[in-house]
Amino acid sequence: RKGTAVITGASSGLGLATAKALADTGKWHVIMACRNFLKAEKAAKSVGMSKEDYTVMHLDLASLESVKQFVDSFRRTERSLDVLVCNAAVYQPTAKEPSFTAEGFELSVGTNHLGHFLLSRLLLDDLKQSDYPSKRMIIVGSITGNTNTLAGNVPPKANLGDLRGLASGLNGQNSSMIDGGEYDGAKAYKDSKVCNMLTMQELHRRYHEETGVTFASLYPGCIATTGLFREHVPLFRLLFPPFQKYITKGYVSEEEAGKRLAQVVSDPSLGKSGVYWSWNNNSSSFENQLSKEASDAEKAKKLWERETNKNQE
Ligand code: NDP
Numbered sequence: 001r002k003g004t005a006v007i008t009g010a011s012s013g014l015g016l017a018t019a020k021a022l023a024d025t026g027k028w029h030v031i032m033a034c035r036n037f038l039k040a041e042k043a044a045k046s047v048g049m050s051k052e053d054y055t056v057m058h059l060d061l062a063s064l065e066s067v068k069q070f071v072d073s074f075r076r077t078e079r080s081l082d083v084l085v086c087n088a089a090v091y092q093p094t095a096k097e098p099s100f101t102a103e104g105f106e107l108s109v110g111t112n113h114l115g116h117f118l119l120s121r122l123l124l125d126d127l128k129q130s131d132y133p134s135k136r137m138i139i140v141g142s143i144t145g146n147t148n149t150l151a152g153n154v155p156p157k158a159n160l161g162d163l164r165g166l167a168s169g170l171n172g173q174n175s176s177m178i179d180g181g182e183y184d185g186a187k188a189y190k191d192s193k194v195c196n197m198l199t200m201q202e203l204h205r206r207y208h209e210e211t212g213v214t215f216a217s218l219y220p221g222c223i224a225t226t227g228l229f230r231e232h233v234p235l236f237r238l239l240f241p242p243f244q245k246y247i248t249k250g251y252v253s254e255e256e257a258g259k260r261l262a263q264v265v266s267d268p269s270l271g272k273s274g275v276y277w278s279w280n281n282n283s284s285s286f287e288n289q290l291s292k293e294a295s296d297a298e299k300a301k302k303l304w305e306r307e308t309n310k311n312q313e
Pocket of ligand 1: 009033060063087088090111140142143221
């Protein structure tokens with residue numbers, strides 16, 4: 001049978017390119033889990049995906065209620081869940097003030113981390129029940145969360161500190177940053193990506209042996225043309241793609257990045273669990289190292305316990 005893959009934020013950029021790459025193999029049905037139904041439908045059509053290869057379903061990760069409703073709606077389709085790809089993200093590098101999710105958490109960490117955290121915990125049960133031979137859960141990471149790389153050292157650097165801002169609600173009353181500091185939109189995004197990578201490793205440690213599910217993260221390369229940079233200043237948006245193409249040489253097209261993520265979804269050679277995949281300049285994949293903080297097992301455990309306790313409150 002065809003595999004079923006849920007991809008969050010498949011209405012543009014990397015998510016859309018991955019949905020297209022999987023659909024093109026003829027071996028996957030893609031659930032495009034998106035906040036804007038019409039945009040997702042149009043996006044699927046614009047890249048030439050055929051109707052039988054995808055289903056658009058509503059998911060707004062900036063609302064935990066919407067995450068629960070998505071899980072209910074998915075279960076009603078009676079499809080088995082074979083792969084979950086947590087891909088959606090928001091990035092607000094120029095915001096002066098924080099904005100907030102439906103439940104009042106700072107928007108980038110709320111969407112990129114907290115929404116996906118709940119989604120992955122709920123859907124783990126569905127993955128467990130699937131009889132698909134290679135079940136996977138993938139959380140898209142980023143180099144910007146890795147302070148062991150050049151790009152990860154561009155200030156402001158990711159830093160979760162002792163999670164005191166998260167513990168105090170991330171709601172702007174005490175702080176809207178995980179480390180309890182002043183709001184900084186670019187840092188909030190990087191922090192959220194560190195949380196994504198810590199979550200993937202904690203899931204691996206807790207559930208890989210018991211469930212056989214492969215947990216993985218990746219840095220697909222710098223896809224300088226996606227909507228992620230939509231809130232950046234115009235000059236940045238003009239210069240960023242050529243800068244990445246010719247100076248850092250880290251640039252990848254959306255199509256190539258989509259093929260890379262599609263490999264992590266289905267390629268037998270990328271089936272190892274607990275890995276953060278990257279690609280070198282000739283497009284071959286390798287197991288990359290994470291920064292000290294993004295591989296800190298104590299912090300991953302603390303982050304996990306903080307969120308799971310709160311969900312039970
Ligand atoms: P895009 O902005 O093109 O795509 C992001 C997607 O997330 C969009 O489909 C967007 O929906 C969706 N999204 C945003 N907020 C929500 C929400 N509340 N609920 C549901 N969906 C939402 O960016 P990219 O394709 O570049 O980013 C995809 C992933 O790749 C992210 O995880 C990002 O961190 C990662 N990444 C990107 C890199 C790059 O260079 N671009 C490099 C490394 C990692 P909508 O279409 O409605 O806006």
